[in-house]
Amino acid sequence: MSTTTNRLWRLAVRPDGMIKQSDFNLVSEPVPALQEGQLRIRNVYLSLDPAMRGWLIDRPSYVPPVQIGEIMRGLAVGVVEESMHPKFAKGDTVQGMFGWQERVVSNGEGVTKLPASPLPLTANLGLFGLAGMTSYFGLLDVGQPKEGETLLVSGAAGSVGSLVGQIGKIKGLRVVGIAGSDDKCEWLVNELGFDAAVNYKKGDLRTQLKEACPKGVDVYFENVGGEILDTVLSVMNPFGRVVVCGLISQYNATEKVPGPYNFAMVISKRLRIQGFIATDFGSRVKEMINDYAQWYMAGKLKYRVDVVQGLEAAPTAINKLFDGSNTGKLIVQVSEV
Numbered sequence: 484m485s486t487t488t489n490r491l492w493r494l495a496v497r498p499d500g501m502i503k504q505s506d507f508n509l510v511s512e513p514v515p516a517l518q519e520g521q522l523r524i525r526n527v528y529l530s531l532d533p534a535m536r537g538w539l540i541d542r543p544s545y546v547p548p549v550q551i552g553e554i555m556r557g558l559a560v561g562v563v564e565e566s567m568h569p570k571f572a573k574g575d576t577v578q579g580m581f582g583w584q585e586r587v588v589s590n591g592e593g594v595t596k597l598p599a600s601p602l603p604l605t606a607n608l609g610l611f612g613l614a615g616m617t618s619y620f621g622l623l624d625v626g627q628p629k630e631g632e633t634l635l636v637s638g639a640a641g642s643v644g645s646l647v648g649q650i651g652k653i654k655g656l657r658v659v660g661i662a663g664s665d666d667k668c669e670w671l672v673n674e675l676g677f678d679a680a681v682n683y684k685k686g687d688l689r690t691q692l693k694e695a696c697p698k699g700v701d702v703y704f705e706n707v708g709g710e711i712l713d714t715v716l717s718v719m720n721p722f723g724r725v726v727v728c729g730l731i732s733q734y735n736a737t738e739k740v741p742g743p744y745n746f747a748m749v750i751s752k753r754l755r756i757q758g759f760i761a762t763d764f765g766s767r768v769k770e771m772i773n774d775y776a777q778w779y780m781a782g783k784l785k786y787r788v789d790v791v792q793g794l795e796a797a798p799t800a801i802n803k804l805f806d807g808s809n810t811g812k813l814i815v816q817v818s819e820v
């Protein structure tokens with residue numbers, strides 16, 4: 484990697500359906516010389532997240548869409564290569580929305596210095612990153628789980644879902660996962676301690692859920708949407724809570740997506756459905772880090788990462804989230820730690 488040039492991905496066209504490499508242009512540009520008050524960061528790991536598909540659609544949302552010609556937005560961790568900024572020194576590890584590129588020159592705004600940690604740097608994009616915040620606050624604050632209740636999680640073997648289920652176990656719930664392969668289901672039960680897991684690609688989902696959740700479902704953590712949400716509504720208990728975290732089955736839709744057919748059950752079962760955005764809880768990150776660190780050190784929490792090599796892989800690797808071939812937090816490694 485040259486220190487004078489930067490390779491980066493700029494959005495070329497808005498994707499139609501799944502993201503294609505040709506939706507982006509990989510370009511080389513000179514790295515601007517540092518000015519007083521600036522720092523230069525070398526990206527080490529980029530986080531690939533399902534929400535990125537939504538950022539490419541030209542519609543109002545919780546963040547503005549990425550514009551044609553802009554660098555693809557994305558969370559990253561990196562190392563400070565050079566600093567003329569009073570708060571950052573060469574060698575600091577930092578996190579921020581540095582985007583799909585090798586290097587970024589910044590004035591320090593939105594750059595967080597990472598504390599020294601015995602965990603690998605990738606943990607800042609998984610356990611202590613967006614996935615960690617999403618699962619912790621989504622389940623505990625939005626889902627309001629109570630000991631002895633049944634928690635059902637879709638996308639359960641993913642980065643967010645696998646943490647949600649483990650927090651559920653720590654809090655004394657019966658935890659059931661929905662995932663897309665037998666291998667993932669086995670991992671959930673045998674490695675992570677879920678009480679049961681069902682493969683939504685095999686057999687009738689409702690029958691499988693009735694068996695796995697004999698007392699019905701009190702909290703449903705929704706990562707997927709579509710037919711799975713519809714089926715789950717039919718097995719919810721009265722006064723259950725549905726935490727709408729994500730609807731990944733719809734992110735690549737090329738036509739209008741129908742609403743849940745079983746929506747009337749929200750009335751008869753007096754359900755509470757609430758969406759949330761993880762960053763709403765940004766001021767409470769310390770709470771999460773304390774709990775995760777304690778649980779992790781006590782061996783109560785496991786997580787895995789799926790690291791794809793090379794900046795050039797980013798636009799194709801992101802589809803692993805949508806075809807289910809990722810095994811854990813999906814990350815692109817851009818340079819050596």
Ligand SMILES: NC(=O)c1ccc[n+]([C@@H]2O[C@H](COP(=O)([O-])OP(=O)(O)OC[C@H]3O[C@@H](n4cnc5c(N)ncnc54)[C@H](OP(=O)(O)O)[C@@H]3O)[C@@H](O)[C@H]2O)c1
Pocket residue numbers: 531532533534613614617638639640641642643644661662663664667706707727728729730731732733759760761762803804805806807808809811812813
């Ligand atoms: N609200 C927030 O602030 C927030 C923040 C972060 C993430 N999220 C949401 O959380 C969810 C999980 O994100 P993540 O980063 O942890 O990704 P992930 O779960 O690690 O990966 C995505 C998984 O979704 C499953 N999937 C993909 N397409 C599917 C479909 N059509 N039907 C059913 N399952 C499908 C696949 O697993 P299978 O093999 O099981 O199909 C895939 O491995 C996403 O919906 C994301 O948008 C929300």
